[in-house]
Amino acid sequence: MANTLVQFRTEETARIKAVGICEKLGIDLQTYLRMCISRLIQENGIPFSMRVDDISDNRGVKAMKAASRIAAENGIADMTLDEINAEISAARG
Structure with a gap:
C-alpha cells in the first residue's frame, strides 16, 4: 500500500498544545493523526476521546x-x- 503525504495548516499555539498533550499520552502528533484517520475509517465516524486528566x-x-x-x-x-x-x-x- 502506497503512503501519501497529508499536510494542513494550523495555528502554532494549537500545534504546540497538541504536541504537549500527545507527549503526556506517550505518543507523537504524527502517531495521533494516523490513529485518528485509521479509527475514523474503521468506525465510519469519530469514535473515541482521549483526555490527559484521566490517564494517571x-x-x-x-x-x-x-x-x-x-x-x-x-x-x-x-x-x-x-x-x-x-x-x-x-x-x-
Whole structure:
C-alpha cells in the first residue's frame, strides 16, 4: 500500500498544545493523526476521546508507553504497518 503525504495548516499555539498533550499520552502528533484517520475509517465516524486528566491509572496508556519504549530500544519504532504485519505473518509461519 502506497503512503501519501497529508499536510494542513494550523495555528502554532494549537500545534504546540497538541504536541504537549500527545507527549503526556506517550505518543507523537504524527502517531495521533494516523490513529485518528485509521479509527475514523474503521468506525465510519469519530469514535473515541482521549483526555490527559484521566490517564494517571489508565492501563491502556501505560501499555502503549511500554510498547513504545520497547520498540525504541529495539530500533523498530519507525516500522510501517505493512512491515509490522509482515513480521507477524513470519512469526506465525
